[in-house]
Amino acid sequence: EYNQDSKFIVYAGRISQDKGVEELLKAWIDSGIQDLSLKVVGEGPLLEELSYKYKYPNIDFMGPQPHESTLEIIKKSRGVVTATKMYEGQPRLLCEASINGVPSLFPDFGGMGEFFPDDYILKFNQFDYADLVEKLKIFQNNTLLIQNTESLNIYINQVLSKTVLKKSFETLL
Secondary structure, three states: OOOOOOOEEEEOOOOOOHHHHHHHHHHHHOOOOOEEEEEEEEOOOOOOHHHHHOOOOOOOEEEEHHHHHHHHHHHHHOOOEOOOOOOOOHHHHHHHHHOOOEEEEEEEEEHHHHHOOOOOOOOEEOOEEEEEEOOOOOOOOOOHHHHHHHHHHHHHHOOOHHHHHHHHHHHOO
């Protein structure tokens, strides 16, 4: 079950420029959030540099983790976040969070928005890091998070359920 009382959010993925990790870290700092921490899970060419540059009490660089451990971290989180600069058709982090009932904050471009309801509040305008800062602050509002998670679960069951997908495939055949 979703734990809106968790004290952390998660970025899990490659630590590289194209994933927007440094922009995410700057936005996290600019948000002024003190009662939550950001866990950064993964490896990549910027891991050492960013972990040295962004030594803050509420930023935890966890390095690479086994997939099972990463999933447990995601399940226990208040939410996940990505600031990717890439066009991703089916982002793994967002899919793994959604299947576990965990809200996701992401840039609204490419195909990512198709996995979420139109009125989903935890998406920001691509490359608008001031918008990202404001959306990060939503993670401090338990009521909004619960409402958003319930809305997401309903949407997933309506659009991506086995029954709906099976009918779609049958129609194609």
